[in-house]
Amino acid sequence: xxxxxxxxNLTAAEKKAFVDAVLEVKRIGVYDEFVAAHRLRFxxxxxxxxxxxxxxxxFLPWHRKFLIDFENELQKIDASVxxxxxxxxxxxxxxxxxxxxxxxxxxxxxxxxxxxxxPFAYSGGKWPxxxxxxxxPFLARNLGYRxxxxxxxxxxxxxxxxPTYDSAPWSDASAGFRSTLEGTASYMxxxxxxxxxxxxxxxxxxxxxxxVFWLHHSFVDKLWADWHALHPTSAEYLPxxxxxxxxxxxxxxxPWTNTTPQSMLDHTQFYTYA
Amino acid sequence: MSKITRRQAVGxxxxxxxxxxxxxxxxAWADSTPAEGGKNKAAPPGGNGxxxxxxxxxxxxxxxxxxxxxxxxxxxxxxGHGSPFRVLIDGRELHVxxxxxxxxSSAINHYERFASPLETARTAVTTLKGASVVPFxxxx
Ligand SMILES: [Cu+2]
Ligand SMILES: [Cu+2]
Numbered sequence: 001x002x003x004x005x006x007x008x009n010l011t012a013a014e015k016k017a018f019v020d021a022v023l024e025v026k027r028i029g030v031y032d033e034f035v036a037a038h039r040l041r042f043x044x045x046x047x048x049x050x051x052x053x054x055x056x057x058x059f060l061p062w063h064r065k066f067l068i069d070f071e072n073e074l075q076k077i078d079a080s081v082x083x084x085x086x087x088x089x090x091x092x093x094x095x096x097x098x099x100x101x102x103x104x105x106x107x108x109x110x111x112x113x114x115x116x117x118x119p120f121a122y123s124g125g126k127w128p129x130x131x132x133x134x135x136x137p138f139l140a141r142n143l144g145y146r147x148x149x150x151x152x153x154x155x156x157x158x159x160x161x162x163p164t165y166d167s168a169p170w171s172d173a174s175a176g177f178r179s180t181l182e183g184t185a186s187y188m189x190x191x192x193x194x195x196x197x198x199x200x201x202x203x204x205x206x207x208x209x210x211x212v213f214w215l216h217h218s219f220v221d222k223l224w225a226d227w228h229a230l231h232p233t234s235a236e237y238l239p240x241x242x243x244x245x246x247x248x249x250x251x252x253x254x255p256w257t258n259t260t261p262q263s264m265l266d267h268t269q270f271y272t273y274a
Numbered sequence: 275m276s277k278i279t280r281r282q283a284v285g286x287x288x289x290x291x292x293x294x295x296x297x298x299x300x301x302a303w304a305d306s307t308p309a310e311g312g313k314n315k316a317a318p319p320g321g322n323g324x325x326x327x328x329x330x331x332x333x334x335x336x337x338x339x340x341x342x343x344x345x346x347x348x349x350x351x352x353x354g355h356g357s358p359f360r361v362l363i364d365g366r367e368l369h370v371x372x373x374x375x376x377x378x379s380s381a382i383n384h385y386e387r388f389a390s391p392l393e394t395a396r397t398a399v400t401t402l403k404g405a406s407v408v409p410f411x412x413x414x
Contacts, residue, residue, distance in 0.1 A: 042384060043410060046371040054384075055373065112403050133369075133381040135406045172376040172387075187376065187387045195385040203401065205384045205410075 002071065002271035004222070007084035007098055007215055008091055015103050018084060019119045021077040022211055023126050030073050034066070035131040035208045037255060042205035044254075050245045052254060057166040057174075057238060058247035059182050060224045061264035063217050065256060068270050070214060082271060085218035088194055089153040094143045104212055106143070113140035113200050120211060133204050140200030141210065147197050151183075151190050159190065160227050165238045170246040176238075177227055181220065191220050222273045237261045325359060325378075325391045335402075337395040338362040361395050363402075367409040370394050381410060 010018070025031045041053040041062075053062045067083055074081045091098055099106040105118020115138065120127040122138030129137050159180040166176040172184035183192030194216055195202045201209040208214070228236050241248045249262050327340040339361045361368045361380070369381040370391055377387035382398040398407070 039410060043369065043381070046369070112405070132408045133410055134402055134408055136402075172373055183385070184376070192385040196383075199401070203383055203385060205381050207384070 002075070002082045003274050004082045004218055004271055005084050005274045007086050007103065008096075010084055010103075012102065014084075017078055017081050018074075019103065021074040021081045023119060024077045025070075025073050026127065032131050034070055034073075035206050038066070038208050039131060039133065039205045041255070050247075051171055052247055054182070055172050055184055056246060057170050057178055058253055058261055060178060060221070061237065061259075061261040062247075062253050064221050064224070064264045064267065065253065065259050067214060067217055067221060071271070083214045083218045085222050085273065086212065086215035087219055088150045088216070089156055092150040098212070098215070099143070104215075105139075106141075108139075108141045108200060112136070112138075113142045115139045115141055115200075129201065129206075129209050131206050131209065133206050136201075139210060141202070142199040144197060145199050146203070147188055147193055150197055151193055155190065156223065160223065160230055163231050163234050165235055167238070170239060170243060181223060181227075191216075221267070225267055225273060236265050328392050328395075332396050333399050335399045336362075336364050337392075337399060339391045339395060359391050361391050363395065363399060363407050366407045368395060368398050368407050369410060382407065 005014070007015075022031070038053070045051050045053055045055070050056075052058055071081075071083050074083070086098055094107055098104055099118075101118040103118070105115050105120050108114050109116050114136075115121050116123065120139050122128070127139055129139060159177060162177040162180055164176045166178040167174050172179065174184075181190055183190035188196060195207060198210065198212060201207055202213065202216075228234075237249050239246060239248050241250065247253055247261060250260050253259050253261065324341060325339070327338075329338045330336075339359060342358045342360050359370060359372065361370045370378055371380070372378055373387065377389055378391055378394045379385075379387055380394050380398050382401050383394065386397070388394040388397060
């Protein structure tokens, strides 16, 4: 059974196992398929106005499935590995251990935002950026540059207190838990703010190029599970059906052919959070 | 949701003829001279109050923006939130999108919203620190 742990509590051996599995998935070319899938989803959503991956109710189940698929690839390399989560309300500074060289490496250099230390530094030769929206071949970050702070626990608690999952018009600026957690109810907040705080590729549609993507979304996914536990009588997903141009509870979420929000509701069949 | 609606929406993006037309717009346009002193053009006559065209040098990069018209605008804008506006940085397309009241974003700054395509282009330049945009065609 897969147990996802807080990255702050990982042992040195657990950190190394996670990093090694990520590097191997990258080496065999599978990692970049995930980056490409994310870029494609973003572009199609933006062009069609059918918000499947982001800015709509299926933001949470779409990324839940995306992480499950990635975790499966990691476990083909090392069955003991799971995706850790990063509680950015606690480990909320440039000095946090998540940015140490034994896990993700730190912020970029001033010249071009290039990450210079850790396993994903370009100079290490194991982390070329192949799936791009710009010509930077290296992992880039500028922690805290665009926005100085990460979301707070009080802001997370306020989101968790919202009893309704989502509401019309089922997009940005919808009222409800999903848009508040995603950070589309007011921009530069919550999930979106974390992407922007990290900068570099995390600010772009090829954000999975930065391995912190998985730890960030693992925490966002945990918050969805936490929200459901707090509101057991609320519909865990909305809308229920027949909503034009919106992924309803039993609609298929592309690119998958058999994955619906309904099929993602019970995460405990795939993993649990410690 | 209606599956027909979704298929029609995706079709608007993948139309080959529209894609070729857009490529033509890009190359012809990038060859023209920047507006003197970076002054921006006025809004097109008969415009609907939408964002105005611009052509300026910002932090050493030439940024251009212009509303798409006719078939190109239809292909981009009709189906949903795709942008009927085209932005170039040093002649390369920066994919921008309009999201109703919440504003504009681009492939480079996907998790933010901006008041105008000009602000979107300037922020992308600041973000890139000298790197170039790699246009992404979702149909490839
Ligand atoms: Cu995403
Ligand atoms: Cu995200």
